[in-house]
Amino acid sequence: MTGLVLAAAGSGRRFGSEVPKQFLELRGRPLYLHSLETFLTYCGCAVVVVPPDHVDQAEGEVKNLQGGERILVRPGGEQRQDSVRRGLEALPEDADLVLVHDAARPFCSSALIERVIESARLHGGCIPVLPLSDTVKEVEEGQVVRTLERSRLRRVQTPQGFRRPILEEAVRRAAQDGFVGTDEASLVERLGRPVRTVEGEAANVKITWREDL
Ligand code: CTP
Ligand code: MG
Numbered sequence: 001m002t003g004l005v006l007a008a009a010g011s012g013r014r015f016g017s018e019v020p021k022q023f024l025e026l027r028g029r030p031l032y033l034h035s036l037e038t039f040l041t042y043c044g045c046a047v048v049v050v051p052p053d054h055v056d057q058a059e060g061e062v063k064n065l066q067g068g069e070r071i072l073v074r075p076g077g078e079q080r081q082d083s084v085r086r087g088l089e090a091l092p093e094d095a096d097l098v099l100v101h102d103a104a105r106p107f108c109s110s111a112l113i114e115r116v117i118e119s120a121r122l123h124g125g126c127i128p129v130l131p132l133s134d135t136v137k138e139v140e141e142g143q144v145v146r147t148l149e150r151s152r153l154r155r156v157q158t159p160q161g162f163r164r165p166i167l168e169e170a171v172r173r174a175a176q177d178g179f180v181g182t183d184e185a186s187l188v189e190r191l192g193r194p195v196r197t198v199e200g201e202a203a204n205v206k207i208t209w210r211e212d213l
Contacts, residue, residue, distance in 0.1 A: 001044035002117055003095025005087035008032045008103030009049045009076020014208055021207055022103040034106035040067040042113050045095055047087040049076040085171050098167050100184050101159040104207045115198040120161030127185045128200035129154035157200040160184045166193055
């Protein structure tokens, strides 16, 4: 069975709204519910990780979704990685494949979820990626250090999918070593485990700044 950890425990510092961005209404419902509903078709269980003071509210909201009885709500942690670890710990035993998704990406399609699940089952780990259109340079104190080879670079999205034991080991080892990554794949990569890529989606944007909505 595939399990989902929906990371919705951030405070949205860059977005800067009173209510964290994932709880803002979009077309009549909180942002985080949009992706959750899409995932429930493919995931037998889900853990939604939210800020500790939003647990009661989220429990009330997910109850009303179709498949709501398969959703748990848990308080998140300081770093995204801590939130994901808590979600992972709460996933039912029979979830052997795990998808981790940013609640701040409400427009993820069913086709993308299917691609990630299929490849993660096959290879152990999978992430959606897109090519870059801008040139990327390494900069130090306002000075260009070097230009990176754009054709070899990709920008990375969620959902990211992993066989559960791989992700669990990666999360445990990162905590042990004090390593903080910006996505789950980076924790898996440092174990030397393979991470495959599938094509991401331009529409699968992460709501980060006010302009994004
Ligand atoms: N997230 C989380 N727990 C944290 C931090 C982030 O679950 N401690 C989640 C966010 O809720 C979001 C996703 O991870 O759905 C991607 O993070 P990001 O877009 O950076 O959201 P925030 O961390 O909330 O925003 P900011 O970095 O601007 O504060
Ligand atoms: Mg953040």
